[in-house]
Amino acid sequence: MFAAERRQLILEMVRANGAVSLRELARVVQTSEVTVRRDVRALEAEGLLDRRHGGAVLPGGFTRESGFPQKSHLASAEKTAIADVAAGLVAEGEAVVVGAGTTTQELARRLARVPGLTVVTNSLLVAQALAHANRVEVVMTGGTLRGSNYALVGSGAEQSLQGLRVSRAFLSGSGLTAERGLSTSNMLSASVDRALVQAAAEVVVLADHTKLGTDTMFQTVPTDVMTRLVTDKPPPQNDRAGTELQALADQGVQITVTGLAQAGPAEGTAPGHGGGGGGPAGRSGDKGRREMPMPGQRRNHPQGGGGSGAPGPPQLRSAPSLPDQPQGGGRVADLAPRRR
Template identity: 35%
Template sequence: MSLSVLAEERKMCILEWLEREGKVMVVPLAAHLDVSTETVRRDMAALEKEGLLKRVYGGAIKPTFRTDEAPYSMRQKVNFEEKRAIGRMAAEMIQDGSTIAIDEGTTPLELARAIQGRKRLTVLTNSLPAAVCLLESLSQDKFSGKVILLGGEVNPEQQAANGPLSERIAREFRVDQAFLSVGGITLTHGITDYDLNEASMSRTLAEAAQEVIVLADRSKIGISTFAHMLPIEQADVIVTDAPCPADWTAALEEKGVLWVQAPVKEDS
């Protein structure tokens, strides 16, 4: 195994600890990974440059404002069981005969994987991995219906089409439900994303939908990212693996936003 692969595995471990605990300390992490404290500090410095953590004395904490997103391949591995649980819960909200839109991102991909047993479903997506997954499911008769890939310029890092052409195509449709990936959710700044084009595409899908369902694992809660997507009250449902923060409950009820916590199966 190459040193670069080992370094990526260490970074993944640091991020997983950080999402679980909210803070990581250098010394116990070095002992867990069986590496020097200097190695851990170098990994943390690299992750800080990517905007994924903030170094503090003796360790690191989660940033409260993020301007850059981890690569798609890395995000697929972080909080995987939580994302799968969210995908399963969201799939239960889909009815036979519905027309739905599935956004780009790793959590919507888990939704695409979870769709089974539905009939006469029409699915729009700008995500290449989601489209491939859905087509495989159709060929295996996991559900019936059709898949429409929203075209346009493809972002190779996010494996999705977005930008003005994609939005123009998306505006041709009306859907029952839009399932959206986000970068962060706060009461103050609403729903945000890392990339302007991604945020604009998600906003376009939301405008086309009768019901907007936000998919967000616990790492997105309380985080603000670079690009504004939607005011929080424009979400009808937030599906996450985290309990609703106590100080959010009254505000969400007032805004008419339903918080749904997906149960995570440890033996999944």
């Protein structure tokens, strides 16, 4: 394929999807990511698209929302790994809310194995994934169907969530930055997501690395409300995504990164941390981990012990064992705040 043909196909993919990762572009045009990056740089110079961290988006700063068929094929392996880890955070008998999205749909497929679980959702796809789970109760919100992502939105959905209280909310979105938190491109979806957050004691965001550093129009989960982020390891050349993760950790968000080949305990980790508890991260029996505050409560940064006070490099510490953690899928690690 000639360069002109490649670039035309890249441009068509970005226009159709709103945002596409370099990995996906390279797969479709059947060339290396280095070549695709060069093509994207040339198209950006012509003002036809904008480069983003590990991908390309429509020009103008804010990406528009892709349709479900397009999103379901983007970063599918990463979403599967994220869902595997997130499912390990849920215990028998819990009540949780699960928002709409392709990553949360993957999570729902795994939650079907958790007995005694109650799942509140506005997503038809999440409900469908749990429809034949005999030991899981599914509660649907009301609302108006939004066909592009098979979700119920509007005042009916928001009113049905009033007075609800559950242990955790699992949400995804279109973009995630340390400055604004999680965001989405649709106003109605954002409003329902905010109502889901208000119903939960803890907020877990599921976002693959292609969303890190991407900003979209409507904020759904501010950074100080996020309890935990479950994401995948960004490519080595994606410095911005790594910087964004560290900035989120510095603001008190617990970062769980899937697919790490090696991760040793951080300095100062309590002895035996992550060793024999076997419980989900963040529960009262998980020693050596910060307490998870309620939504809206800003977290305090842990202080380091002495020294010059200059921030150190990002510290990765081994995460505790999670139930049903995938085998052979790489280590799971937590990103710790910089020691101060």
